[in-house]
Each structure stands twice: as structure tokens, then as C-alpha cells.
Amino acid sequence: MTEIEIMFDPRAHAAGMGLTLGEDHEILPDSEWILWARRFSGIEDLFVYHHKVAGTFVLAKWLYHPERDGVGILMELEAFPTPPNWHPPTQQWLRDRLQPADFMAERMRNGIRDRVKAKQKMERDNIEEKHRIADWMERSTGDANAATSFRQKKWSNNQTAEAVQFKQDLMNSAKGRTVTGGT
16 A cells, blocks of 8 residues: 655745745835834734835735744735835724734624625515505505505615606505595
């Protein structure tokens, strides 16, 4: 039987996933902003480099530090047209940008779920509103057929062309009728 040994080199993997520090990257001296960003975030491996080819200034994090690990492999976090200390990003921007991926994914899932729930609630509210108006129509006009027809129409409490036409139909059906507050 043949034995197979699987080797995993985390540095080679990181080099494949991140960027290897090269001659196109000029690490900038620590500015007041990057020192603040490290203190604020608690991430000591943050730094800024100038990309000579693209002409951008990049906020990055060491995956493998060249002095500690013998190879410089980095992860780009954000690119700027000018050095970040010229027009410093806000605390909120830095907090949002440096969140762990699982936290960002969870927040995104929660946002999607909340939007779906809000849409479902709006649809339920629209249906309740439609039935409330149909009940009012039936009480006011005594016309059960108009109320039934009204219940069968799609209802949306918005200003789309369909909703505007629907409201116009409702107004036309109420013309010439006396509407009172009592039953």
C-alpha cells in the first residue's frame, strides 16, 4: 500500500492568499495616524505602504512579518489616493473596516434577515389595511360586491403606478355616494 503524506506550509498558503512584499512596495515610516490606528484597534501589525506602480497608499496588516518570520506577507485592508494621515479616516470607519470577517458576515446576515422581516410585516400591514378599507366600504355603501372586488385586488400602500390607479378606481367607485361616519 502506498503512503501519501500531505504537507501544509502556512507561509506558502498565506503567500497564495495575500501579497508578498516586493520591490513595488515601499513601507512608509510610522505616522501619527498609523500609531493611533494601532492603539485604537489593538492590532500591532498595521502599517501603511506606498505602491509604486499604482501610486496608491495602502493600509495593510502583516500576516508574516519580514523581521520576525523571515518573509513579508501582507493583507491589504484599504487603498487611499493620498497618505491616510493627510485626510485621516474616522474612528467609525476604522472600527467598521477592521472588524473580524465572521462578525461582518453575521451582521450582513442579520441585516438581510431584518429587511426580509420588515418586508413581510409591511405586506401583512398592507393586507390588514386593505381589509379594513373593504370593511369600511361595505359598511358605508352597503355594496358587498364592491368590497369583495376590493379585497381581491392587490394592495400596496405606496405610490407606484398600480397603487395610484387603484386609488383612482376606489375614488371613482365612491363618487355619487353619501358617506357618513356611522353605520
